[in-house]
Amino acid sequence: MRLLYLGDVVGRAGRDAVVERLPEIRTRLNLDFVVVNGENAAHGFGITPKICEEFYAAGVDVLTLGNHSWDQREIMPYIDGDARLLRPANYPVGTPGKGVGVYALPRGRKVMVVQVMGRLFMDPLDDPFAALERELNRVRLGAAGGGADAIIIDVHAEATSEKMALGHVADGRASLVVGSHSHIPTADTQILPGGTAYQTDAGMCGDYDSVIGMKKDAAIHKFVRKIPGERLSPADGPGTVCGVFVETDDRTGLAVKAGALRLGPRLAETWPD
Numbered sequence: 001m002r003l004l005y006l007g008d009v010v011g012r013a014g015r016d017a018v019v020e021r022l023p024e025i026r027t028r029l030n031l032d033f034v035v036v037n038g039e040n041a042a043h044g045f046g047i048t049p050k051i052c053e054e055f056y057a058a059g060v061d062v063l064t065l066g067n068h069s070w071d072q073r074e075i076m077p078y079i080d081g082d083a084r085l086l087r088p089a090n091y092p093v094g095t096p097g098k099g100v101g102v103y104a105l106p107r108g109r110k111v112m113v114v115q116v117m118g119r120l121f122m123d124p125l126d127d128p129f130a131a132l133e134r135e136l137n138r139v140r141l142g143a144a145g146g147g148a149d150a151i152i153i154d155v156h157a158e159a160t161s162e163k164m165a166l167g168h169v170a171d172g173r174a175s176l177v178v179g180s181h182s183h184i185p186t187a188d189t190q191i192l193p194g195g196t197a198y199q200t201d202a203g204m205c206g207d208y209d210s211v212i213g214m215k216k217d218a219a220i221h222k223f224v225r226k227i228p229g230e231r232l233s234p235a236d237g238p239g240t241v242c243g244v245f246v247e248t249d250d251r252t253g254l255a256v257k258a259g260a261l262r263l264g265p266r267l268a269e270t271w272p273d
Contacts, residue, residue, distance in 0.1 A: 001150050002029060005178050006036040006243035007202030010213030011044050011234025014206035017241050019058040021263055026059050029245055033111050034059060035152055037180045039066040044214060044234040046071030049078045052085055064115045066156035066181055067123060088117035088156060090131035100135050102148060112139050112148040118157025129169060136173045141253040150175040150253050157181055160200050167198045175253050176246045178202050183212035185242045185262065195254030203242030208266035210235035240264025245272040
C-alpha cells in the first residue's frame with residue numbers, strides 16, 4: 001500500500017498549495033491513502049467544515065487536528081458527524097469527535113488512523129502512551145485475523161523526545177509514526193528496527209518565509225517586546241507542501257520504503273525515491 005501524510009496546513013497559503021498539488025502527487029506516487037493535519041488551516045487557528053470539504057474534494061482521505069482543534073467554534077457540532085476528521089485520542093472522555101478511525105478501501109483493505117497529543121510543554125491531557133497502547137491492542141497491524149492493512153499514527157507534540165519515544169513504542173505495530181505541531185520538517189526519515197516508518201516532524205504546508213507559518217514582524221515583536229501586539233496571522237506568500245511517503249508490505253503492513261516529500265519555492269524540492 002502507498003501512503004502519504006502531509007504536515008500541518010497553515011492558512012490559505014498552505015491550503016492552496018495542498019489543493020493545487022495533491023492531485024498531481026496522488027497520480028505520480030500512485031497513492032492509496034492520504035492523511036493531512038489541518039489544525040491550522042483556518043487562518044492559522046483550527047479548521048472549519050467548509051475547509052474540510054475542500055480538502056476531501058482535492059483527494060484527502062482523513063484530516064487530523066491537535067491543540068487547535070476547537071479554535072473555530074463551528075467545528076464543535078460538526079466533528080461528531082464527520083468520521084474522517086480526527087482529534088487526539090487522549091482528550092478526556094466526553095470530548096466531541098474521536099481520535100481513531102478505520103477506513104475501508106477497495107479490494108477489502110482497511111487503514112486505521114490514530115492521533116495522540118503529547119504532554120511535554122503542551123496541555124496536560126490524558127496519557128498518550130496509554131491511549132496509543134489501547135488502540136494498537138484493539139486493532140492489530142496485518143490483514144490476517146481482521147486487522148488493518150496499514151496503521152498511520154500522528155503524534156501531535158512539542159518535544160522531539162516524546163515523539164521518538166511514542167515511535168519506538170509503536171515500532172512493529174504500525175506502518176507509520178509521524179510527528180506534527182512543530183511546523184519544521186526533520187531530517188530523520190527512517191524505518192525503525194521493527195519495520196515502522198518514522199519521522200519526528202513532517203513539517204508544515206505553508207509559506208516558509210515566515211515564523212513557523214506566521215507573518216514575521218508580529219511573531220518577532222512577541223519575542224522582542226514581550227508585550228501584547230498585533231495578533232499572529234498566517235504568512236501569505238507561495239506555499240510549500242511537506243510530508244512523508246510510505247510504501248508497505250501487503251502481507252505485514254510494515255514499511256518497505258519511506259521518504260520525505262517537499263514541494264515548493266522555499267525549501268529544496270524532494271520527491272521520494
